[in-house]
Amino acid sequence: MSKIVEGLYYSESHEYVKVEGNFGFIGITDYAQKELGNVVYVDMPEVDDEVAAEEEFGAVESVKAASDLLSPVSGTVVEVNEALEDEPGLINKDAFENWIIKVELSDKAELDNLMNAEAYKAFIGE
């Protein structure tokens, strides 16, 4: 049973956004980290890079596979989680605590296209 956090927004490609004011913390879900297995590398954008909804902004590499990261929302990267550079396995320890990028949202209306916790739970069939 995967952990799902209430109050976050979820995409079909298993990223989440945690919104605080005009900012969104983007990471992959607990379900995604379980499916991937041990994460060995996280390819992240740089601060000030633009990300667009449903576009690739990086990749997560595990012992099983490399998967593109698709941004659930559009905006400008204001921070990347540098702790993941040295310890990518943090994502396996707690995927929701260890977000990947912090983005200044350019269009909050995009959040309406995403799933809530309940819908995501149904989506992954748990």
Place this chain on the structure above:
Amino acid sequence: MNNVYYGKLIFELSKEGRRGYSLPENKLNNYKLADMPEALMRQRELDLPQVDELTVVRHYTNMSNNNFGVDTGFYPLGSCTMKYNPKINEEMCHHYAFTRLHPLQNENTVQGALKLYYELQNMLSELSGLSEFTLNPFAGAHGELTGLMVMRTYHASRGDNKRTKVIIPDSAHGTNPASAAVCGLDVVVVKSRPDGTVDVEDLKPLLNDEIAGMMMTNPNTLGIFEHNIAEIASLVHEAGGLMYYDGANLNPMLGMCRPGDLGFDIMHINLHKTFSTPHGGGGPGDGPVGVRAGLEDFLPNPHVVKDGDRYTLTFNDKSLGSVSGFVGNYGVIMRAYAYIRTIGKENMRMVGPLAVLNANYIKESLKDCFELPIGGVCKHEFVFDGLKDKSTGVTTLDVAKRLLDYGFHAPTIYFPLLFHEALMIEPTENESKETLDGFIEVMRTIAREAKEQPDMVKSAPHTTPVRRLDDTQAALHPVVNYAELKLEN
């Protein structure tokens, strides 16, 4: 096998002062190391193992006995076509008349070698329904890059420079987008339908005048024949793009169905898959590229042609340029030639059907124990999505590891990414019914073990020279030489 003493690293067998050689007396006088410039001097001792000849021979012989290959056992590695490499291929390519040639020799003295090269070009053209082949690229992905360069050169020759995108299905081999990126093309992904084939409706809106072409395998990565291929090819052609065929899955088509007849314009062939030359371990391979009529001029230089009774290398101004030193991996080209000539045209027609029969036989015999996400008749390979009964938590990785205990090479796992527990099996046409039955029996045994003794399966392998390796540490913290290992300890 697996002798504990000789199972050590060669460095660990080292004894100070031990030698496996004796050098002749140094007769050079007036030679002082001190006269060498400081910058050229080593700062520390060379850390080589000090061992006698017998120790070296035993060490490497014992280690080589731990190898697993097609010559040792069944190797159903999906997508890789690990077919048997007939020994006559080796005999032919080791003939001194060929091994002693030099690539810069005068053409008049290598007419036989060029003739063989020319004839293989023509055989591949006939088998694939295309007009002309180059044998120059060194491997499959190198062939993909070469093929895409043909595509770019073709568009550039027409002054059409805005075609910078290439369409690739989401089930494609990872080399496809990688080759496109190296060629400077942007990748546009087209989705698959639930049955694993390309979604034509998803493709239509992606087509426009920025599309250089589309890359496909057929049958696709799931071993399913793309039955809409004619429609897909005509849509891409109408949009001005070219169709590229990734020859990785050519084996089931061999002698039955030709990419050129399906509407493909450019393709590569993995000689090391379809034409029985050795592979694994990084090469050498060879990835010939074929093109339809009208694209021949863009093939790489040099090209082997026949001029009257004479074979010669030509250089074309319209060519994309050179992609390799000289003309490909000649030893590999010779093996493929020997394979085709040995099998002959008539028997070649049986390669595809037998590869397909073997794959379907295994699939049907195991689908009650393993989850088959896409039913129906497959081609040369198929994908299970893990065990049917997943209640004990035994994963595809565990099944693959347990197979090693039974002396089989594991299938491809966790690819393609469309399924979470992918297990991809390709038996090839060479295997006897007894071998296939043996594999089926072992797979059924493992499925039973997964229910009855899940912990034993989860900790497999138990009988191999090394047990389960730490994939995470190997990726995060690889220790690849002895100096690093010493630092670790």
